[in-house]
Amino acid sequence: MEPGTRVRWRRRASRWRRTVLAAFICGAVVLPLSGAARPEIPAPPPAALAAPTAGTLEQTYSAHRANAAEASRMAAAHGDRHRAAADRALADPSRRLLAFDGRGAGLATEVFGDLARADRVAVLVPGSDTSLDTYGRFRAAALALHRQLAAGAPAGTGTAVVAWLGYETPDTVSGAVVTTDRADDAAPRLRSLVADLRRITGPDARLSLLCHSYGSVVCARAAADLDVADIALVGSPGTGADSAAALRPSARIWAARGAEDWVEHVPHLSADLFGTTVGFGTDPLSPDFGARVFAAGDGGHSDYFDPGSLSLTNLARIALGETAEVTHD
Incomplete structure (x- = not known):
């Protein structure tokens, strides 16, 4: 196959895949696909805080990091190591969380x-x-x-x-x-x-x-x-x-x-x-x-x-x- 022909073929194939994908998504209304339901992962309710201001940002960040740390512990106890790791990363002291809800x-x-x-x-x-x-x-x-x-x-x-x-x-x-x-x-x-x-x-x-x-x-x-x-x-x-x-x-x-x-x-x-x-x-x-x-x-x-x-x-x-x-x- 000539190089130019190969490139044209790949472009046609790419366009065909995108078209099929778009039709697939649009068809979800008429023939909805019910994938596996997301499992319920235990987590604490979000931290109850007053609306943030410039003066309270650090306290806001800290409270939500603490909530993420607790969510990580609960996810780990539940056996969901992937979610536990994601929550634990958000609980790192360097992160600035304006809001967090692990549920x-x-x-x-x-x-x-x-x-x-x-x-x-x-x-x-x-x-x-x-x-x-x-x-x-x-x-x-x-x-x-x-x-x-x-x-x-x-x-x-x-x-x-x-x-x-x-x-x-x-x-x-x-x-x-x-x-x-x-x-x-x-x-x-x-x-x-x-x-x-x-x-x-x-x-x-x-x-x-x-x-x-x-x-x-x-x-x-x-x-x-x-x-x-x-x-x-x-x-x-x-x-x-x-x-x-x-x-x-x-x-x-x-x-x-x-x-x-x-x-x-x-x-x-x-x-x-x-x-x-x-x-x-x-x-x-x-x-x-x-x-x-x-x-x-x-x-x-x-x-x-x-x-x-x-x-x-x-x-x-x-x-x-x-x-x-x-x-x-």
Whole structure:
């Protein structure tokens, strides 16, 4: 086989796999797949604390670390070594936990940087299949983003990233991933987080939401009345809104998709079925939606926060209040 033929064949095969995967996910509504239920892992209830302020951050971090340590002991006694290790890592004295709940799939909100002194704060909102058991990859994305922010910030500008695993994300292969139900449940929690961050940072800090995949649906459902400067949607299947203006007119609304992201093949439809909304409507990259579409490079669905990537560079520029490389506005 000639080299050029081999490359074309691989590209066709890659497109075929992505198309089949997209159809498989969309078909989950009609023929839902019930995978193995997540086992119940014992854990203490979350620490009961007053709303955090700049002056109480260290006490907040400490209380949630202690809760994670107890969750690790309980998971180990239950025989779940993987969860015990994940909880134990979060209990390390170096970690800054703004929230933690080890029950079920688990929730955590982790801070990277000095939040109390930050002038630029980026909130990372994850998509499907993110839990305490897969938290490592989400944390790696937040770390990469914080390094990029710190490297690109003007001298004297403080930066922080908040990794917000604050809702139960849907499984990729499930009916929940193509409805707005989880996002509707998550939206009040995201609004509460933004209110907490504004209380901690003060009125002058610039807050941005960077929303990946199903996380873009969450951000869209929460967007009304959020005190944020930017909302960036990456790898988005749609938002459930017809236009960027319907989300948050005073914020800059951005959208991007990598060249190898299979989400491109998800149909941009929306319908009310079985008492819920199925599908997420208008493609955020379409001119009709009206977002600022920025370059994301050649990456796939999980590559937006890869160190050195064009998408990460542009996301950091957005969070810093600069202008990303726009393909149309």
